[in-house]
Amino acid sequence: MQVHPAVATQTTLFEAEQVFDYLLVINPDSQVSEDVKGMKMRLANALGYYNSQFSKAHISLFRSEFPRRFEDTFIEMLETVSKRQNGFTVYTSRLEKFDHGTSKHTIYVNVANPKPVAELHRKILQLFNLAGSHFVPHITVARSINTDQMLKVYDHVRNQLFVRSFDCHSFRLLRKPATGGHYEVVKEFTFGEPDAQGHTLFNHAA
Secondary structure (H helix, E strand, C coil): CCCCHHHHHHHHHHHHCCEEEEEEEECCCHHHHHHHHHHHHHHHHHHCCCCCCCCCCCEEEEEEEEEHHHHHHHHHHHHHHHHCCCCEEEEEEEEEEEEECCCEEEEEEECCCCHHHHHHHHHHHHCCCCCCCCCCCEEEEEEEEEHHHHHHHHHHHCCCEEEEEEEECEEEEEEEECCCCCCEEEEEEECCCHHHCCCCHHHHHC
């Protein structure tokens, strides 16, 4: 079957179009990031190298793959969210785990007050008319380790406290080629209510 030249040209252009893996994240402050890094190093001493050992501490908000030509539109949409968003404080309390079936497990730092992060996640999903799914805000420490690895550290993990807090005033858009590579920062979106930034429960209590 012959393909019309115009259709063939459009198909070639689409196939040649670079697709990126986009990720929206909240990054904790430098102290919490260093503490998470230290936790990863201690797990590595017990487990050896594992997935996500060297990834920067973050809370994932949204991830999707699409062509580069949609990036500017995506940024404009995210700016509408960030301009209407107030700053908030994130609190953590302990290490917990996800079980992915019976053979894979993820160790993470929980978010003790998930509501503000979950609400931001919901607003981002609304940009794409997506319904909210079960969303557990967290900072990954060890992703998709096997059962033998989990058993080595489980007794320590299930009793490990990680009581920290940090103020959140922005989120970041990262990207990497869908074919693989490392994430790079595309843009940081600062929340648009500066008067609300820095107002934590401690400020109110004072």
